[in-house]
Amino acid sequence: MKITRLLSSLFALTLCLAVLASASFAKNKPLSDPYGLAVDAASNLYVANYGANQILIYNSSYAQQTSKTITSGLNHPTGLAFDPYGNLWAGNEVGQNVTEYTNGVQDTGNTITGHGVSEVQAIAIDGIDNLWVLNPNGPLLIFSPTAVYAPPSNLVQTINPGNMGNAFTVGAGAFVYGNGSQVFLESASATLLGNPLNGGAFGFGADVLAPDNSGNIYGTTGSTAFIIHPNATSATFVTLPFSQAFGIAVDNVKKRVYFSDFFGQQIVVYSTAGVLLKTIHN
Numbered sequence: 001m002k003i004t005r006l007l008s009s010l011f012a013l014t015l016c017l018a019v020l021a022s023a024s025f026a027k028n029k030p031l032s033d034p035y036g037l038a039v040d041a042a043s044n045l046y047v048a049n050y051g052a053n054q055i056l057i058y059n060s061s062y063a064q065q066t067s068k069t070i071t072s073g074l075n076h077p078t079g080l081a082f083d084p085y086g087n088l089w090a091g092n093e094v095g096q097n098v099t100e101y102t103n104g105v106q107d108t109g110n111t112i113t114g115h116g117v118s119e120v121q122a123i124a125i126d127g128i129d130n131l132w133v134l135n136p137n138g139p140l141l142i143f144s145p146t147a148v149y150a151p152p153s154n155l156v157q158t159i160n161p162g163n164m165g166n167a168f169t170v171g172a173g174a175f176v177y178g179n180g181s182q183v184f185l186e187s188a189s190a191t192l193l194g195n196p197l198n199g200g201a202f203g204f205g206a207d208v209l210a211p212d213n214s215g216n217i218y219g220t221t222g223s224t225a226f227i228i229h230p231n232a233t234s235a236t237f238v239t240l241p242f243s244q245a246f247g248i249a250v251d252n253v254k255k256r257v258y259f260s261d262f263f264g265q266q267i268v269v270y271s272t273a274g275v276l277l278k279t280i281h282n
Contacts, residue, residue: 030056030064031282034260034267036122037249038080038088045258046088047267048077048247055080055090055101060254062269062278072106073099079123079134080247091120091133098123098133116141116158122208126170134168140177167219171211176219176228178206183219185232202234208248210257212272218257220245225259225270238274242266 032051039045043060055070055077070088075095082088088101096118100110118135125131129145139158167178175186183202204226209219215230218237222244225237240259247260255272267280 030066031265031267031280033262034265035077035246035262036079036091037247037258037260037267038082039249039251039256039258040082040088041086041253043251043254043256045249045251045267046080047260048080048090050076050078050093050262053077055088057104058267058280060251062280068104070101070104070106073108073111078120080249081123081125081131083125083131084129089123089125089131091123093119093121096120098131112143115143122168124168124170132168132170140168167206167209169209169211169217171215171217174211174215174217176209176211176217178209178219178221180205183209183228185217185228202228204234208245208259210248210250212250213252218248218250220248220259225257238270238276240268242268 030049031047032049034047035050036048037045044065045058047056047058049056053071053074053076055074057065057068059065074090075092077090078093079091080088087107090099090101092099097111097113098117098120100107112133116135116139117133120133121136122134123132131143133141133143135141141158167183169176177184181204183204183206185201205221206219207221209217211217217228219226219228220240223240223242225240226234227237228234242261242264244262245259246262249258250256250272251258256277257270257272259268259270261268265282268276269278269280271277
């Protein structure tokens with residue numbers, strides 16, 4: 001009888017410890033539906049942690065900077081982008097706004113809400129400091145620096161080139177966007193001037209897109225990552241170990257490309273030469 005009670009007590013204790021360990025492990029898992037990505041001038045990676053209402057920060061050695069995690073003003077963050085002044089901007093899907101951060105601190109005076117901003121899917125900032133905000137399947141809203149870096153009042157332009165999904169970017173004088181079956185290359189200056197969208201098209205779709213500083217556009221379609229070169233030719237970059245990226249960012253200094261695996265709870269890192277460098281797990 002005593003042995004039976006002892007075994008029963010030991011089993012209960014073991015089960016309790018296992019539950020506590022499991023809860024602690026779950027609590028310490030940083031990645032929760034990673035979405036949009038951005039890289040700053042010091043090669044730190046910023047991750048929109050959609051499921052936990054956070055922006056996580058990893059240094060260039062892939063170590064999480066837990067003391068710098070951003071939580072204020074976030075409501076299911078999606079797209080991330082840095083402006084030329086080093087400020088971080090975050091699009092919030094459920095919050096239906098775009099928030100701004102200087103050195104990790106929210107500048108509430110620069111929150112963009114209304115003006116057509118809806119369930120933000122992605123954002124980007126172009127070479128003349130305009131903030132581009134993509135609502136679900138369009139329209140695409142463009143805010144000037146005057147409207148962005150001071151309390152926003154008016155948007156510059158609204159364009160709606162069709163079903164864009166989450167895939168668009170601006171860089172190196174180009175506006176690039178995709179849908180389920182094609183990727184389109186336009187002149188950003190022509191778009192801002194309101195001219196018709198009539199750039200070249202590629203016969204494959206895109207899930208996410210991001211530029212480097214050499215005029216290349218990196219993107220994914222399913223598990224295939226590709227590059228569109230400045231001369232408007234495309235090439236297969238690498239086959240990803242998952243089916244769909246929700247975010248992408250290029251580190252021009254370290255020559256890296258980051259991809260977020262929303263469903264796999266991981267960030268996969270490749271060199272721009274296509275070599276797998278790191279997988280950041282929970």
